[in-house]
Structures are given as structure tokens and as C-alpha cells.
Amino acid sequence: MAGMPGTGGTRMLAWSFVGPALLLLIAFNLFPLAWNIVLSFTNADLSGGTWEWVGGRNYATIFSDKSFAAKYGAALRTTALFTVLAVAIELALGFALALALRRDFRGKTPLLAVLLLPMMLSPAVMGLFWNLILEGTYGPLNQILGLAGLSQPAWRTEFKLLCLLLVDVWMWTPFMMLIALAGLNAIPAQLYEAAEIDRTPAWRVFARITLPLCAPLLGLAVLLRATDALKQFDLVMAITGPNDQATQTVSALLYQTTFANQKVGLGAAYAIVVLVGVIAVATLFTRYLDWMAARQGREG
Amino acid sequence: MSAALAIRGLTKRFGAVQALTGVDLDLAADELLVLLGPTGAGKTTLLRCIAGLEAPDAGSITLGGVDAVGLSPAQRDVALVFQNFSLYPDWTVGENIAFPLRAPGRAMGADAIRERVAWAARMLRLTDYLDRPASRLSGGQMQRVAIGRAIVRRPRLFLMDEPLTNLDAKLRESLRVELAVLRRELKTPMLYVTHDQAEALSMGDRVAVLDGGRILQQGEPRAVYERPVSPAVARLVGLPRINLLPAEDAGGGWTAGGVAIVPRAAGDPAGRCLLGIRPEDLRLAGGSAPAEVQLVEHLGAALLVTLRWAGMQVQALVGKDAAVRRGDTVHPAADPGRTHRWSAAD
Amino acid sequence: MSFLALERLEKRYPDGFHAVRGIDLAVERGEFIVLLGPSGCGKTTTLRMVAGLEEATAGTIRLDGGDVTRLRPSQRDVGMVFQFYALYPHLSVRANLLFPLENTGLAKMQREVRVDDIAAALGVTHLLERFPRQLPGGDQQRISLGRALVRQPRLWLMDEPLGTLDSDRREELREVIRAQQLQHGVTTLYVTHDQEEAMTLADRIVVMDQGVIRQAGTPSEVYESPADLFTAAFVGSPGMNRIDGLVTGGVCAPLGLPVALPDGPVVLGVRPEYLHPDDAGPLRGVVVMDEYLGAWRNLHLDCPCGRLVMRLPPGAAHRPGDAVGLRVDPAHVLCFAPGDGRRLA
Known part of the structure; x- marks a missing residue:
């Protein structure tokens, strides 16, 4: 609509639509971010009291203090491992499900609704719920394994990261499936007809048409899931608590520093460092998506 | 009597693309002017400038003697018919045609609206279809409804953007005659944009040939066909080609x-x-x-x-x-x- | 035996729509056949059944002596051009043209040669490294034509390939298609609703309506000697005029022509070019619209017998409301049955 002769009335109308969203954005995103930056240069703690400006000391601690750097490195490795595994498994399972559900069949709609259910529930509730299922002695999973005469591992103490992965995959595979389905449905049927007429075997159709044409959308889904997985917190809290070595993600460590150890200033500085890292990853990824789109000669 | 439309020195640029360059155009009060040009000639841009959907970079547009630059599309009182019919699919033919009459600020009584819709339907031979949902019409009927929506308001000017392009060849042929006869009866001026030279020659009182954002020639169809000013015009007008x-x-x-x-x-x-x-x-x-x-x-x-x-x-x-x-x-x-x-x- | 034969071919969709109602057609090797008809007449369904993209509900399709009715599209060895090009958007033009060859036993060198040859023939060599979406419709359709030809299939199928192009590109591509078809001698089935396209391209036109074949014949047969009123009206621009007449004692009103038909109502058909202005003629009409078309003009008249169109030299214009007298060329009046529109004489 650029260049349209606008009048005072339409401009007011436009602001009245955008205004509320803008206010919310300022109140709940921009202000906390600015405040967080301020805090990161202080020695504020949760006990209240007075703050003092400490300059870059919090940042220096993060990058030089041996004991903190070790914790921080471990949390980073845990987060990375969790993110890579969770997103990869969700992508593979979600895409496979989407391929299976692509064609119309009787009962498709209710089946889709059931498959999407886990996505609709609160992660914290899901974590607690899975805690019960995975419980070593009374949990239904081990009950069933016992009935089948199999060993009953202590899931929640021996395979903590696996538990975390299991719940995350269970929750977010439907999301991947949904995006993959949208990608599949956007491929014009005529492309498949043309390939079929040109005697292209099924595997080649998949490799040369389905996969590349879905890739940009799948890439977007991976980006969304990865940014989400990188800040994994709620499941950790629900399943193992924030201070467990095996599952302490970056967010959990942040929580631990800020709230359990009450070092608000240090936590804030750490949050800023993490934020910069996440923005860097996301930027690389969107660049990649742009490049993909440009390669296909899409306009706009 | 002032001209229905007078355009002087109209220029429009989109980034690096010069869409229109110094376009001069006049439309008399009871005239059908066809704007003929190939894809990308700038026809649609010109139409959108006249309708007020696009602001020109330079030049003037006068509608019925009044300077239109700065007026909103609604204030210009022109009716635009697009290539893709753009009807409300779930509404009936009658509701679709009545829509422009229900716009705020028009304050037409229900009886007056009904009468006007019936008149438009009669003109377009749609009377038997008034209660049918638009989604259950054929392409030709849909475009007649779109035209009905344009005439029902009795605007001061019709702007048609390739209204027949999406129809079957056979239908195009008969609808172009219908449309020209209808316009003659309504006595409302019309600017008709097309890339089809048969439509241009057969429908227009006058033809303006547009290419590369410039008007190459304008005149009566026969003058343009028989005395083209340049090889470019000669190539654009006439099939089989010169x-x-x-x-x-x-x-x-x-x-x-x-x-x-x-x-x-x-x-x-x-x-x-x-x-x-x-x-x-x-x-x-x-x-x-x-x-x-x-x-x-x-x-x-x-x-x-x-x-x-x-x-x-x-x-x-x-x-x-x-x-x-x-x-x-x-x-x-x-x-x-x-x-x-x-x-x-x- | 003919190269391609459709025998009582039928298509009924699950929702009950009877798209093709048992058609028979025999196509000789190298023939250019155009399936012509309005939207919904079954022409595209027929083409898609030949391609194998739709399953025939009944009937047989024979190609080069073999029954292919139940074969998958990939087993039929045909090439197809779609209305909306259906190029692979993520592949370069070269990769698009190479795609059908990937599934043949051809060596890499040979494939490259084939692609270069077809690109040169279609004038798209300079576009080989571009991507489809960067190109205008006309170029995309050229590439699509090439993709359907590069494998040298037994049959070339085209579904309204020019439908979305503007008239300039359309005329240009029409010549390209005709030249390629002649050069490769490939048997072609081409679907369109544009009778002019059909007339200029076809060796034989197959006129379809409501799932049946109305007539199959050369362009001049279909034009000059239509088998029924539908074909008479659909072919020609504008179509044939119809005049309701009545035969009494071997003479037909309102033209006063002698006809060898029994008494009763009849529909007379006259092409616009066989009507001539004549103040002493048997018909009279009022000018509704004078369509100037450059090389000629179409005069639309309201007559007591209905709307008639007369094709005239570009000469002087007529005004709406003028009265005009008409006569017809007796040698070119056709008679049709009023009920089913079938040709009588």
C-alpha cells in the first residue's frame, strides 16, 4: 500500500490496530531486556539490599573463573547434545509421520487430532505426568516391563537425559509433522504427475522432488524447534530439578545462579551472553533459509 | 461538457522500473477507450493510478473536470472490474451485486437497492440466477456478476482490467459484444485495458496503444490499423501480424x-x-x-x-x-x- | 491398425460425474490430433486417461499394438506438457531438461547432447542455467515442451499449453509446436478450447461436448461440413448462424430455398461469410453492433429469426439501429434437425 494517498483518519485507524501490540511488546519484551542489561553490570542479589555498579566484572567471571567456566561449559554441552538429538529425532519422526498421513483416508481427521494432543498440553504438566510413568517401582512403564518379564531400569536416576529427550520428542514430534504436512501439501500434484510420466522411480521422486521442495519449510521448523530446545527449562525443572549435573541445561544453570544462589547480577550477565549466542545461531540459520529461497528463484 | 477523464504527463516508477512515462490521455463523456498493450506495458499501473490505488510520481489526473490526485479511491467514484472476478463465493448473485450499494455513506433504502439490483441483473441477463451462490456459477456468469457489481452503482467511469482474459475463447467472443452493447446503452465512459487486439479494434471508439510505459499512438481503431505511426504499433495491432x-x-x-x-x-x-x-x-x-x-x-x-x-x-x-x-x-x-x-x- | 486407439473409453468419477461417455478414436502414426471443446466437455479427462494419470472406468486404450489401459503412466512411454508448465522449481532449466533422461540408460555425454539439441531447437540455450521462476510464462512453456520431447516418447500429450499466455507468445509458440511436431514426427494429442488454435494446428480436430465426440475431421471438414449444430456453433469465429426454418412442400422458409426434406421444422445454418448485404434479400435486420477487426468486420444484426452475424470486408461502418437487407449463398446453407441438432443436409 506504499504510496497510497493516506488521510489523517486512516493513519489513526492504523495506530489503533498496532498500538496495543506495540505497548505489550515494550512492557514485556523491551523493558525487561533493558533492565536485564542494566542488572548485568551490578552485583544485585535476591536478598534485596543495595546494588553497586561492578562494571564488566560479571562478564569477566563468566569467561575466566575456573569453577564457573566448568559448570558453564558442561551446561553448554548438555544443551547442545539435547538440542541436536531432540530436534533430529523429532524431524525424522515428524517427517515420516507426515509422509504416512499425506494421503486422504477414512479417519484421518480424528487421528490427526489425537497426534496433535501432546503439543497442546503444558510442558510442566507433561513433565510431572511423565515422572509418574517413568517412576522406578510403581510407574506404569516399569510395571508393564515387569509383567513382560523384562528388566526394570531406574529411568529417572540412571537415564535422566534420555527421559528428558523422550518427553520432548513426545511433545514436539507432532509440531514437526504439522509443518512437514504443510510443506508436502504445497507441492503441486502436477510435479508428481510429470515425474511419473517421465518414468522416475519412487525413491528418486522423493530425493529429487519431495525432499528439496519441503526443505525450506522443514528448515524453518528446525529453526523454531532448535531455538526452543536451546532454552529448555520447564522439563528439566519437572523431571530432575535445576541442579542435576546430567540435565543441567543453560537455562537451568541460569535459574540456579540467579534464584537458588541469588546472584542476580551474574545471572543477568550470563543471560546476555547466552542471548548473543542464540541470536548468532538464529541469524546464521535465517541466512541459510534466505539462500535456499533465492536458489529457487522465489520472488519477494 | 468537460471530458470524463484527462491525464497529462503521468509518470510512475517502481524502484528501477519506469512503469509509465509522460502519459497523456483523454476520455470523452460517452466514449469507450481501449488501452492496448502487451504484458508489462504499464496498462494495469495506469488503471490503478486512475482508480487511486497507486499514486503517480508526476502528472495530473482530472476526473470530470476535478483534480483527482489526492482523492481516495472511494471519492473518485469509479468502478473497477478485474481479470479474476473477485466475487464473494458464499453470497448469492443478488447479494454480490447489491454489495456496493450497501457501502457506508450511501444510505439507500432496501426497496431502492432491490430495484437497482433487478435492473443490473436484467441488463446482464442474470435475473434467473439472483438467488444462486456465486460459487455455483460458470466463469462467464461470474464475470457478468462482477460487471453487474460495477454498473449497479452507476459510477462516473468504468475501469476494466482485462475482464475477459480468463474466459474460454468462445465466451470471450460473445461477451465482448455484450459488454460493448451494454456500455453504449449505459452511456457511461469506459476505459478498457486489454492485450487482445481483436477486443481493442472491435470494442473501442478509440484505441490507445501502450508499450514500455509510453503511449505510441491513439485514434479510432481504423486509423490505428490502417495508418500505424510506427512498426511497433503495426505489430501490436492486427492479427495475423503485419x-x-x-x-x-x-x-x-x-x-x-x-x-x-x-x-x-x-x-x-x-x-x-x-x-x-x-x-x-x-x-x-x-x-x-x-x-x-x-x-x-x-x-x-x-x-x-x-x-x-x-x-x-x-x-x-x-x-x-x-x-x-x-x-x-x-x-x-x-x-x-x-x-x-x-x-x-x- | 492405427497407432493409438481409444475403444469405448469411459470415465465416471466416484461422485457420479460422467466425464467421458464411451468414445472411440483411431489415431495414425505421426498425426496431430486436437481435442476441442468447452470446459467440462471431457477433453482433458480423455488426455489424462491416455497419459495414465486417470484410470479409465471402462473401455480400452491401445498404443502401438499393445493394450496400455491398465499400465502406469511410467510404463506408457509418453511425454506430457501441462497448462501450468509443471517445471521443477528448485532445478535449473538444464536440470529440468535432463530429468526425464535420468531414468534412461543413456550415457551422461549422450544426455548432455540431447539436452543441448532440444534447447537449441526451442531457442532456450541462453536460459539453461536459469531457474524456471525467473522466466516469463512463454519461456517456461518452451522448456516444458522440451522436457516432454527430450526423451523422444511415443506420444506427445499437451493440455492447453498456450492457455495462460498472451496472444503474442501464443502465436509464437504455436509455430514452435508445429515445427517440432513435424520434425520429430511424433504422434500428438493436444487439448484446447480455442477453435482457432485447433484449426491452425490440427491434422484432425476432434470436437467434444458433454463427454462424447461430436465430430472428428480435418479442419476444413469440421468447418465447412459440421456434423451437428454444436460443432457448427463452436467452430468458427464467430460460429455458424442458426435460423429456425420451416419446410413446406420442399421449400424452406424464411429463405425461400428449395430443400429435399420432408415438411416440418428445421434449423438452417449459415456461416457469417455466406451472408451478404442485399436490400432485395429475403431477410432483414437491425444493426446491433459493428465490430471492426482490421482485415474484416463482423456485423451483428437483430432479425425476426434471431441474432445473425455477417462477415464483411472492412469497408464502411454501419451504425447501430441501421436496417440492413440480407441474402444467403444457397450453396452454403446447411440443414439440421431441431431436436438433437444432427445434420440433415
């Missing part, structure tokens, strides 16, 4: 590919020219140089004959009783009075 031959002045006559075609006439350019011969003006006998018949196409009422003539490919449109076959040798000739000569630089 034959254009590079010719040389060989002392008193024009030759192309070494064949004498027509004698020189007063006012001809010197030295070299581009010679234009409409296919219907090329006879198959009476000429000096032989040509080989490469293809004979049956166009129904006439035959289109493709010839290889002194190294050039030319086409002749002849009566269907002409005894001509692929592989025949003929001696084409053109009536000097019906050929066109432009200086080669044009």
Missing part, C-alpha cells in the same frame, strides 16, 4: 531481398525503409518474383498462407476458395497504396 520487410531504394522502387515490391511514393523516407504489408493486402499473383508456399492454415473464413519470398518469410491472408497448396510456387504482389513505409531508424 509483414515487416527491410527494404532499399533501388532507383524509383523499393526492393526487399533483391525483389522489387512497390514503387516509391511521395513522402517516403530516403535510402532504406521498413516496409509493412498487412497479410490481407498481399495477393498471391501478379508479382514478379516467385515465392514458395510453406504452409497453408485454415482459419475458417480465410486461409493463412506462409510464404518463402526472396529469403524472407511472409504471410498472406486469402479467401478460402483460393487454390493454393503447400509446395506451390506463387508470385506475390502488394498494392502500393496499402503498404506502409517507415524510415529504418524508427
